[in-house]
Amino acid sequence: MTLLGVIAGVCTSISFIPQAIQTIKTKQTEGISLITYIMFVIGVFSWVIYGALNGDIAVLLTNIVTLMPCSIILYLKLQAVNGVNKKETERS
């Protein structure tokens, strides 16, 4: 049972690291949903605060691990969106 929890925790925590690496390398963010990453970063950040306030180290640490790559992905997506908007403003 504990093993299942560990598998679940590790998989969901580290899973966004490859996405962050891919997005950093390729800068390809078109297929990535902005709303998804805004909501997800708010949610994971809330879990970090929740873990910190409750002194729940497992919740705190796993969500910090998730928050880092997801914040990078969101930042790159926002940069790309802003870049597109700028180009469109320049064109019109």
Place this chain on the structure above:
Amino acid sequence: MTLLGVIAGVCTSISFIPQAIQTIKTKQTEGISLITYIMFVIGVFSWVIYGALNGDIAVLLTNIVTLMPCSIILYLKLQAVNGVNKKETERS
């Protein structure tokens, strides 16, 4: 405190619904990391089993909500990867 948990839970659970909708509509999966979604689906599926075995309805339900859009995204990504492999095999 409970409110923070609810915000965190709702945001992380439903956040992949917009990504699934976007990917279904645009079929744009190039920027999406295959490894990320394989790991994430395994992780979230493990949470579903963990929640079911422990009788933890909150863990069970929130992870079922996450599992559905993420499975769709993974399926579409796998389809695209297979499509690319097929084309490359045909070319060579």
